Amino acid sequence: MAFIQPFQNPIFVTQPLLPSLGRMEELLGEIWESRWITNAGEKSQELEEKLRNFLKTPYLSLINNGTTALTIALKALDLEGEVITTPFTFSATVHAIQWMGLKPVFVDIDPTSLCIDPKKIDPAISSKTSAILPVHVFGHPCDVETIQQIALKNGLKVIYDAAHAFGTETDQVGIGNFGDITMFSFHATKLFNTAEGGALSCKDEMIKKRIDRIRNFGMGPEGVEEVGINGKMNELQAAMGLAVLEEVEREREKRAAVEKVYLDNLPKIPGIYVFRKPSHSKNSYQYFAIQIIEEEFGKSRDWVFQELKKFNIFARRYFFPLCSHFSCYHGLPSANPENLPVATKIESRVLALPFFGELGLDRTKKICEILYMLQSKHGR
Numbered sequence: 001m002a003f004i005q006p007f008q009n010p011i012f013v014t015q016p017l018l019p020s021l022g023r024m025e026e027l028l029g030e031i032w033e034s035r036w037i038t039n040a041g042e043k044s045q046e047l048e049e050k051l052r053n054f055l056k057t058p059y060l061s062l063i064n065n066g067t068t069a070l071t072i073a074l075k076a077l078d079l080e081g082e083v084i085t086t087p088f089t090f091s092a093t094v095h096a097i098q099w100m101g102l103k104p105v106f107v108d109i110d111p112t113s114l115c116i117d118p119k120k121i122d123p124a125i126s127s128k129t130s131a132i133l134p135v136h137v138f139g140h141p142c143d144v145e146t147i148q149q150i151a152l153k154n155g156l157k158v159i160y161d162a163a164h165a166f167g168t169e170t171d172q173v174g175i176g177n178f179g180d181i182t183m184f185s186f187h188a189t190k191l192f193n194t195a196e197g198g199a200l201s202c203k204d205e206m207i208k209k210r211i212d213r214i215r216n217f218g219m220g221p222e223g224v225e226e227v228g229i230n231g232k233m234n235e236l237q238a239a240m241g242l243a244v245l246e247e248v249e250r251e252r253e254k255r256a257a258v259e260k261v262y263l264d265n266l267p268k269i270p271g272i273y274v275f276r277k278p279s280h281s282k283n284s285y286q287y288f289a290i291q292i293i294e295e296e297f298g299k300s301r302d303w304v305f306q307e308l309k310k311f312n313i314f315a316r317r318y319f320f321p322l323c324s325h326f327s328c329y330h331g332l333p334s335a336n337p338e339n340l341p342v343a344t345k346i347e348s349r350v351l352a353l354p355f356f357g358e359l360g361l362d363r364t365k366k367i368c369e370i371l372y373m374l375q376s377k378h379g380r
């Protein structure tokens with residue numbers, strides 16, 4: 001095989017989807033004219049409505065970021081005691097639980113979906129458990145039906161972290177329709193972004209009202225009615241959201257083409273396994289992650305991660321380390337790796353590859369060629 005040149009410029013795992021400056025100027029012009037820059041202005045009302053339709057969910061509230069959204073969801077359900085969650089997630093999921101004075105309890109993941117393993121939930125339920133907080137990892141829907149049955153049987157609430165699942169559907173039902181509340185993140189790294197931002201969706205009008213009150217300092221018609229926080233999305237973020245939403249379908253198509261190149265090429269490399277979405281679900285195209293199995297590839301995931309840097313490719317070991325390894329959580333009894341054998345195995349194998357529309361097909365092919373070359377030249 002010929003020598004492969006490194007990429008001229010660094011390639012990161014993602015690149016924020018940006019609308020044209022012209023479109024932003026137009027929307028910002030309207031905001032300037034109105035002099036209304038936050039507090040449920042026209043732009044955030046319009047975005048709330050458009051996202052409600054896009055995500056096919058009955059109620060939706062915009063929040064200033066995904067982490068605040070999670071804490072508001074936990075507050076809106078009056079939770080106490082313990083919340084069952086997954087260690088294979090971004091730190092914000094577990095921080096939100098702890099930040100609210102609740103105790104996270106880690107449960108292992110399913111090796112195919114990488115989401116919480118419903119079979120492992122039952123044994124983790126105690127008299128103090130009040131909720132389950134699963135994550136739709138990489139946009140792969142959790143086993144929402146089994147989780148619902150477990151919640152019903154045990155009187156538990158369910159909050160989903162759908163930060164990776166914008167646009168995910170399962171059997172044509174929007175992913176925000178399951179559990180009591182679903183959180184979406186609109187951080188710059190997410191396919192749909194408002195620079196920073198998030199939302200909560202739910203099916204119950206009373207819960208929606210409660211969320212709206214908590215995000216606005218606990219203020220209701222009678223003034224301050226409970227302990228609240230400032231979780232409002234401002235008009236500039238909402239304008240960004242309106243403009244980005246116009247680009248989402250096109251970006252999804254571009255990412256689908258990039259994904260196809262990866263799927264056509266990577267499974268041919270010994271030791272590389274791709275994660276496949278179930279056929280009944282609509283892809284969120286948030287991440288493209290692979291597993292590198294050292295015994296078959298011949299080198300470790302960490303070795304590949306470092307080698308890719310030499311080609312100016314900055315993949316991410318996502319999620320590594322597990323949240324259960326963080327110093328703030330590793331003392332929890334449920335954080336013991338023996339309790340989390342699947343997550344512990346996966347964290348050493350997983351690698352998120354560059355994945356965004358502008359990556360284009362040629363660069364994606366070259367990344368595949370580099371991985372092929374690394375395996376055939378250095379692997380066993």
Ligand SMILES: *Cc1c(COP(=O)(O)O)cnc(C)c1O
Nearest residue numbers: 065066067090092163185186187
């Ligand atoms: C991005 C992300 C969050 C946090 O969202 P922010 O909007 O950045 O606060 C939470 N959970 C997961 C799984 C995420 O990927």
